[in-house]
Amino acid sequence: MNVDELYQTIILDHYREKHHSGLREPYDVEVHHVNPSCGDELTLRLRLDGDRIADVSYFGEGCSISQASTSVMTDLVIGTQAAHAMGLYEDFLEMMQSRGRITPDEDRFEDAVAFAGVSKFPARVKCALLAWAALRDAVNRATTKEAS
C-alpha cells in the first residue's frame, strides 16, 4: 500500500490552503454534515444567483482528504450552474466508487483528478465525498425552498 498515491501534492496543498473557507453572508441555505466514519464535520453555506452558484462558504474540521476535497469542490463549482455542479457530483461519486479503475478527465475535474488515488483506499472514500454530499444537500434544499 503506497500512501504517496493517497497524499499527492495537490491534495496536501488544498489541505493547507483551504480555498474559499470561512462562513460568509449572505447565504440561502446552511447544512451540517458529518462523516459516518466519524471524525470529519462540515458546515456549508450556499448562495445562489438564480440557478448559478454564486458562493460556497464553509467551516470544516477533519482529515486531509475531507478538507482538501472541500477546497477542491469549491474551486470547481463556484460560478457554475447548479445543474452542472450536480453533474460533477455524480461523476465524482462514480470515480470514487471505482477502486481506481476510472481515470478522470482533467479538463472537467481539474484538481479533483488527484482523488482518483483516494478511490483505491475504500475507507477514505466517505472522507472525500463529505463535501460533495453537503453541497448536493444544500442545492436540493435551496431548490425546494424556491419552489415553495
Add this chain to the structure above:
Amino acid sequence: MAAFDVEAIRSDFPILKRTVGEHPLVYLDSGNTSQKPQSVIDAVSDHYAHHNANVARAMHMLGAEATEAYEGARGAVARFIGAARPEEVVFTKNASEALNLAAQTLGAGLGPGDEVVISVMEHHSNIVPWQLTCQRTGATLRWFEVTDEGRLDLEAAEREHLINERTKVVSLTWVSNVVGTRNPIASIAAQAHAVGAVMVVDGSQAVPHQATDVAALGVDLLAFTGHKMLGPTGIGVLWGRHDLLAELPPFLGGGEMIEVVEMERSTYAAPPYRFEAGTPPIAQAVGLGAAIAYLEGVGMDAIEAHDREITAHALAKLGDIRGVTILGPTEAVERGSAISFNLDGVHPHDVMQLLDARGVAIRGGHHCARPLHKRLGHQSSTRASSFLYTTHGEIDALADALVHTRNYFAPRLGGRS
C-alpha cells in the same frame, strides 16, 4: 503461578500471524474488538458441526445438547462475574442492546420529576438510550462533568447535589473507552442506593481486563459484551440483581419470553427468559463460554497486571514523542488500557492511514464518545488499545510509526519534522 508468557498466548491467536504487506500485524484496536483464540473459533465450529439445534423448544437429543451448552455458557458467565445465580445473566446481542434493555425496562417506572444521571465520558450507547427514555417518559437527564484530567468531576457533582432524592437511575462506565479512566463505581453505587436509585454500569472495557465481582462492585445492572473479551460478535450480557430483574417489564416480545399466550393478552416468563425473545445467539454463547475458559486459564489478575505494564510502557513512550498529546490520565493509575492521543497537525484519519501502511492497527475518530471529545477540546483523536496478547515490541512499533507519521506530514504541510 506461571509467569505471563505473552508469546505462548499469541500462538493461540491465529490472526496475529497475519502480515500487512511486508509488515507484521500490530493489532492495537482491542478496545474496538478483541481477537479470538483457536479454542473459541473451534467451540463455535464444533457446536455447529456436532451439537446444533434450537434451545428449550427441541426435546430431542440434539436439542438437549444445545440447551445444555447454552445454559452452560450462562452458568460460566455467572461464575466469571461472581453472580449469585445463573438466572441473573441475560444474554443479548451486545452491550448496546443490554443498555437499551436497561433503559427501556427501567423507563417503565420513570416519569416527570424523576432524574437519570449519566456522565460526559460515556460511550454513545450509554447516552442515547437514556436520552430516548427521558424523552419518552418526561424524566430529566443529568450528568457528571469531566475534569481536564479526564476523570469524573466528583466535587462538582457533590456541590450540585447531582445524586439526590429525585434520582432514580445512575448509569456510568466502569472504564472509559477513550481516556481509560477507571471510575469509583462502588462508592457512587453507595450514593445511588442511599437515595433509592438503581446503579447501572457499562462494563464493556473493564470486564475483559480485570476480575469482576458484582457483589463487591455494588451495582444493580452490569452490561458487557463478548466480542471485546475474546468471544464472538453477536453475544452480550446484562447481569441484574435477581430481585430487580423480577420487577422489570419485558423488553422484546415473542417466543421464549412468554408463559401463556392468548390473543387478548399474554403472561411472561421469569428472568432471565423474560428478556430473551426468540432464538438466542446459541453458538455465540457457546463461544463466549470458551472465551471465559481461556481468560480464566490465563487468570484475570495476571491479565490486569500485563495490561498495566503495557499501558505504563505506552504512556511513557508516547509521552516522549514531540507533538503527541495524550487525552486523560497520563499515569497508569486507576486507568485501563485505552490510550487516546493527538499528533500535532495530523488528523486521526491520516495517522490511521500511515500507521496502517506499517501494519499498525489503531482507531481514529470519536470512538463513539463525541461529548467527551468536545469537553476535552479535541475534535477527534487516535486510540491505541492493548490486551493480553500485546507485546512491548508492538508498543515500540507504534511509537516508531508515529514518529514516521509526524516526519512524513511535517514537510508536506509546512511544519517541522
